[in-house]
Amino acid sequence: MLLWLILGIVIGAGLLFLKNSSIKLAWFDWVVLVLAIVFYILAIANYNGSMEELEPRAAMFLLASFGIPALLLTVIVVVRALRGRTTA
C-alpha cells in the first residue's frame, strides 16, 4: 500500500510540475501521458505481484508487456515536447 501511496504522490507531483513548467503539451499529449502512466502502473503492479507469487518468468513477461508500451508512449510525448520547444 505504501508503494502505491508514494507512486501516487510522485505521479501527482510530476503532473503538477509539468503543468506549471514551461513545457507546453497539447491535449492529446496529456492523453498519451496518462496512458503511459497507466501502463507504468500495470507494469509495476504485475511485476511486484508476480514476484510475490514466486513466478519470476511471469513477472518479467508482464514487466515487458506493460513496460515497453509505457516507455514508447513516454518517448512520443518527450519527443513532441522537445520539438515544440525547438520550433517555439
Place this chain on the structure above:
Amino acid sequence: MPFSLNRREFLKDMGLLGIGGAAALGPIEALGESWSDQAGIAPRPPWVRSVDKPTVEIDWEAIYRFDERNTVRRGWSKYLDEETFTRLNTQRGTIIYDHSNAGKPGYSVRDIALYKASGIGSDQSFLGPDNVTTPEEGGIPRWEGTPEENSEMIRAALRAFGAATVGFVELDENTEKLIYATDPDGKEVVISEEQDVPDETEEQRIIPKKARWVITWTVQMSQEGMTRCPTPLGAATTSMAYARNRAIQSRLQGFLRGIGYYGLGEAQTNALGIAPAFGVMAGLGELSRLNRLITPEYGPMVRVFKMVTNLPVAPTKPIDAGIFNFCKSCMTCATYCPSGSLSTSPDPSYDTQGGWNRGGVKTWYENALTCRNYWAETGTNCGICFAVCPFSVKDRALIHSMVKGTIGTTTIFNGALAELSRNVYSSGPMDEPQKDPEEWWTLDLPEYGIDSTQGHADA
C-alpha cells in the same frame, strides 16, 4: 522559472495530485477485490454472475443415485484383470522408494515423510462427535434463525474452522440424486421419510427426509505444493487438505449439535455424495475439462466437501464466471496429462468413458482408469492437471483480476489467453513437477502453504 501558486491554483493542483493517487490506487479497487454483496453472501467480483441453471448441461432424467464403489477411487480392481491389478497395486506401494533410490527429484526421504505425515489428522464419521453439549442438555433454547441468518452463521463458523468458500443446496427430487446410493464402505445411504432421527447401522446410513439442506464448502490447497506434483512432495498437499477437512467436518458437526441441530458428514473420504456436483449446484465454482470443480477464487486448487443438515439454510445459486466456456478453448490440463486421461475434444459430451462415470451431464468425461493406473507409476495421486490449470494462480498480481474479468465477460479472447498462460506459467516438462521440489524446502510459505486471505474481503 519561479515556482509559485496562489490559493486557487494550489487547491486545483491538489486535486491533480489526488487524481494521480487515485490513478495509482484505483485499478486495485475497481477490478474487484473490494466488491461485496449482501451480508452473509461471499463477496465476489461482478464477473462472477449468479445464474438459475449451472453452465454445464444436466439431464436430470438420466441422473440416478450412484454407487460410490463404481468410482475408480474405490472400484479400481473391478476395471482390471486380477493380474494387472495386483501388479499395479503392489507397484504403487513400492515405487516411491524405487524412485527415491534412483535419486528422482521430489522423492527424497524427507519428501516421502512429509507425504505420509500430511494425511494424519482427526477421525471423521457420518453422525459426528457427540461430546458437544446440546442446548437441551444445557437447559437453554436451541438456536432459531431465518435461513439467511443460518447461512451467514454457518459460513462464519466454517471459515473459523478452516474452510475457504461456503455454499448451500436445498435437496429436491433432482439434487437428492447427488447423494450416493451406496457409500465407499458398502453401506446403503437411505433417505427415510419414516425416521426423524439420523442413524447408522451395520448396513445402512439413514438420512431423515426432513434434513433438506446440504452445506458445501471448499478447503484450499497450496499452489506451491501442487506445482511439485506428481511427486510425494506435491501429493502431500492433497493429503493435507483431506486431513484438515476431517477436523473441519467434525467441528461443524459439533457446532450444529451445539445449536440444537445435526450435520451428517462423510463417513470416509468421498462418501455421502458427489462433491463437484454439489459444488456446482451451490455456486462454489463451475464444472471443467478436469471434470472437477474450478472455483473463481482458487481455480481447482481446492477439495470440495458436503454435509446434510436439518438446519434450514438459504440456498446459493450456481454461477457463470466464464470458466466452463474457457475450458472449451483451453486444453492445458489435457495436453499435460501424462496418461492422456483427459478429453481433448473442444466440446463437452454426454458420452461416458466407462462404468466409473455415471453420465447424465454434458461434460468432458475422464478416463479415470488410465489416470488411476498412472498413479502406480508415480506412487502418488499425480495432480499435474490441477497444477497446470490456468486458474491455479494466486491473486497477488493484478493481471489475474483483469484476465478473469475478461473471461467472465467475453469468450473471444479465451484461446489467446489460454495460449499465453501455457507459455508464461505452465513451463515444466510434461510428466515432471512444474517447479523444483528441492526449492520448496527453502520457501517461507504461510500456514498450510495457502493464502487464507485470497478470495475474502475482510482480512
